[in-house]
Amino acid sequence: MKILVPVKRVIDYNVKVRVKPDQSGVELANVKMAMNPFDEIAVEQALRIKEAGGAEEIVLVSIGPAQSQETIRTGLAMGADRGIYIEAGQDVEPLAVAKLLKAVVDKEAPGLVLCGKQAIDGDCNQTGQMLSALLGWSQGTFASGIEIAGDTAKIIREVDGGLEHISISMPCVVTVDLRLNEPRYASLPNIMKAKKKPIDALDAADLGVDTAPRLTLVKVEEPEARQAGIKVASVTELVDKLKNEAKVI
Amino acid sequence: MDFSLSEEQQAILDMAVDFGAEAIAPHALKWDEEEQMPREMLQAAAELGLAAIYVPEEDGGSGLTRLDATLVFEGLAMACPTISSFLSIHNMVAWMVSSFGSETLKDRHLAQLCSMQKIASYCLTEPGSGSDAAALQTKANRTNEGYNLNGTKSFISGAGFSDLYVVMARTGDESPGGISALMVENGIDGLSFGAQEKKMGWRAQPTAQVILDNCAIDADSLMGAEGEGFRYAMMGLDGGRLNIAAAALGGAQFAYEKALAYAKDRQAFGRSIDRFQSLQFKLADMHTSLDVARSYLRQAAWKLDNQTPDATRACAMAKRYVTDSCFQVANEALQIHGGYGYLTDYGIEKIVRDLRVHQILEGTNEIMRVIISRSILAERDQ
Numbered sequence: 001m002k003i004l005v006p007v008k009r010v011i012d013y014n015v016k017v018r019v020k021p022d023q024s025g026v027e028l029a030n031v032k033m034a035m036n037p038f039d040e041i042a043v044e045q046a047l048r049i050k051e052a053g054g055a056e057e058i059v060l061v062s063i064g065p066a067q068s069q070e071t072i073r074t075g076l077a078m079g080a081d082r083g084i085y086i087e088a089g090q091d092v093e094p095l096a097v098a099k100l101l102k103a104v105v106d107k108e109a110p111g112l113v114l115c116g117k118q119a120i121d122g123d124c125n126q127t128g129q130m131l132s133a134l135l136g137w138s139q140g141t142f143a144s145g146i147e148i149a150g151d152t153a154k155i156i157r158e159v160d161g162g163l164e165h166i167s168i169s170m171p172c173v174v175t176v177d178l179r180l181n182e183p184r185y186a187s188l189p190n191i192m193k194a195k196k197k198p199i200d201a202l203d204a205a206d207l208g209v210d211t212a213p214r215l216t217l218v219k220v221e222e223p224e225a226r227q228a229g230i231k232v233a234s235v236t237e238l239v240d241k242l243k244n245e246a247k248v249i
Numbered sequence: 250m251d252f253s254l255s256e257e258q259q260a261i262l263d264m265a266v267d268f269g270a271e272a273i274a275p276h277a278l279k280w281d282e283e284e285q286m287p288r289e290m291l292q293a294a295a296e297l298g299l300a301a302i303y304v305p306e307e308d309g310g311s312g313l314t315r316l317d318a319t320l321v322f323e324g325l326a327m328a329c330p331t332i333s334s335f336l337s338i339h340n341m342v343a344w345m346v347s348s349f350g351s352e353t354l355k356d357r358h359l360a361q362l363c364s365m366q367k368i369a370s371y372c373l374t375e376p377g378s379g380s381d382a383a384a385l386q387t388k389a390n391r392t393n394e395g396y397n398l399n400g401t402k403s404f405i406s407g408a409g410f411s412d413l414y415v416v417m418a419r420t421g422d423e424s425p426g427g428i429s430a431l432m433v434e435n436g437i438d439g440l441s442f443g444a445q446e447k448k449m450g451w452r453a454q455p456t457a458q459v460i461l462d463n464c465a466i467d468a469d470s471l472m473g474a475e476g477e478g479f480r481y482a483m484m485g486l487d488g489g490r491l492n493i494a495a496a497a498l499g500g501a502q503f504a505y506e507k508a509l510a511y512a513k514d515r516q517a518f519g520r521s522i523d524r525f526q527s528l529q530f531k532l533a534d535m536h537t538s539l540d541v542a543r544s545y546l547r548q549a550a551w552k553l554d555n556q557t558p559d560a561t562r563a564c565a566m567a568k569r570y571v572t573d574s575c576f577q578v579a580n581e582a583l584q585i586h587g588g589y590g591y592l593t594d595y596g597i598e599k600i601v602r603d604l605r606v607h608q609i610l611e612g613t614n615e616i617m618r619v620i621i622s623r624s625i626l627a628e629r630d631q
Contacts, residue, residue, distance in 0.1 A: 185267060186264055
């Protein structure tokens with residue numbers, strides 16, 4: 001089996017995000033970028049499946065600006081086999097990404113697509129679901145456990161009420177959650193080997209996908225700064241404020 | 250001229266920093282206090298290729314350059330200079346075995362050195378010979394089976410803890426050419442250790458004397474050829490000096506970052522202390538020192554990798570300058586923290602204690618000046 005893992009280059013999770021002065025988006029100039037943490041978990045899971053003999057090849061795909069190839073390289077250093085890079089802007093919408101990924105799936109014919117449940121920049125949480133719909137494949141989202149046996153994948157999903165166990169047919173799209181695993185560090189030999197692994201470039205237009213945005217971004221704003229708290233003198237005052245000011249009781 | 254790190258070098262540095270932050274930093278103060286470090290952590294580092302950084306790939310190592318190695322030791326030292334330096338010593342032994350060891354010696358130890366199933370120490374210094382290392386007195390007398398070792402090695406990092414000891418001992422005359430490198434395994438008859446030394450810093454790595462009393466080893470324990478030991482030791486030193494400097498740099502960088510953050514949080518006279526120019530100037534000087542040290546260290550490493558004629562001098566200059574300036578930076582970081590900097594819990598006094606020895610070992614900074622001046626005078630007079 002071949003596993004396809006889409007990886008996205010996003011702002012590093014440690015960076016304090018700043019809004020551009022013209023409110024057109026988030027400041028990305030001179031900001032540390034890294035692989036989306038959920039995608040890292042997906043890469044790790046793919047590696048574990050391969051190491052357990054459940055897959056022969058792991059292919060990474062990244063869609064975005066040229067530096068996305070560095071993100072692919074990061075995953076190759078973890079141990080993935082090769083990469084596919086599709087040039088696009090930073091803000092390709094989930095539907096366009098899903099269509100591009102479908103085109104890659106048609107070409108590569110993987111048995112499993114492992115995605116992060118969402119990217120930590122847009123927090124859309126749509127791409128995996130859209131891809132499964134476009135492919136007509138089953139989907140298992142928010143996975144905190146994955147077990148593949150023949151034509152079936154048993155997925156443990158993290159839902160509000162607890163854990164949901166589902167069985168879905170292969171091939172499928174699985175989106176992974178935070179607690180699925182802890183990604184490994186790239187070892188020194190693997191960092192050096194990654195340099196020699198191939199990254200093929202594909203063109204969005206050649207794949208027949210229109211990546212033009214369908215949404216209009218009105219503006220991006222900083223969340224309102226948190227106000228300092230106050231001390232109340234009595235329980236009566238507290239209840240009064242909860243009733244009339246906060247309107248929560 | 251391009252001063253930027255390559256994509257791979259950045260990945261190497263990031264990995265070392267991240268591994269250090271997760272596996273070392275949260276425990277660094279505890280290990281310092283308890284004067285021990287866990288083998289599991291070292292073996293986890295080895296799994297990432299950190300135990301055989303410049304052992305070639307065909308020997309099971311990572312096959313990296315000395316410049317790459319400085320990135321590793323700088324990154325690890327941001328978590329703990331003591332652990333970083335300990336790994337540097339092990340790396341030197343792994344490199345020696347791979348470079349000079351016979352096939353038998355390699356078969357015996359190299360794979361386990363790369364995985365740190367066997368941890369290695371390096372024994373050159375003796376109670377009576379430090380800077381004057383070639384005056385060492387430990388004897389290795391030839392026997393029918395191999396060698397019989399007698400003597401005492403002092404200040405040995407990992408003594409009692411390590412599985413293997415590379416011992417520099419005299420197999421011939423009193424000249425440097427009479428010294429050979431021999432591999433001694435822990436547990437053999439005649440090998441014992443002195444009491445653990447109580448130290449100012451580097452407390453997480455055990456340090457003691459290694460005592461050899463009629464220690465019999467077989468002929469295959471000889472590394473390379475007889476009489477070559479001192480030459481191997483000297484070859485290891487240039488790179489070792491870079492590593493010791495890199496570890497000082499990582500420690501000082503950590504202390505500087507702590508001070509930078511503290512200067513924002515700490516209030517005095519109604520404002521944060523970073524509003525005072527005296528403090529701003531301190532931070533400016535610290536940052537300058539770190540950047541200059543880093544640039545020169547990497548240049549010296551580049552020279553060693555490219556075997557330039559002045560590589561040994563450059564390594565000595567880097568070791569002298571980087572360890573001196575990084576100690577100053579750490580000390581200033583403590584000063585910025587005021588009374589809190591003197592408290593163990595803030596983690597700064599540990600860095601000051603740890604970095605002090607970087608000015609002493611791997612050749613004192615005075616010996617570095619001897620090497621540098623000897624080289625420039627010889628160049629002038631040639």
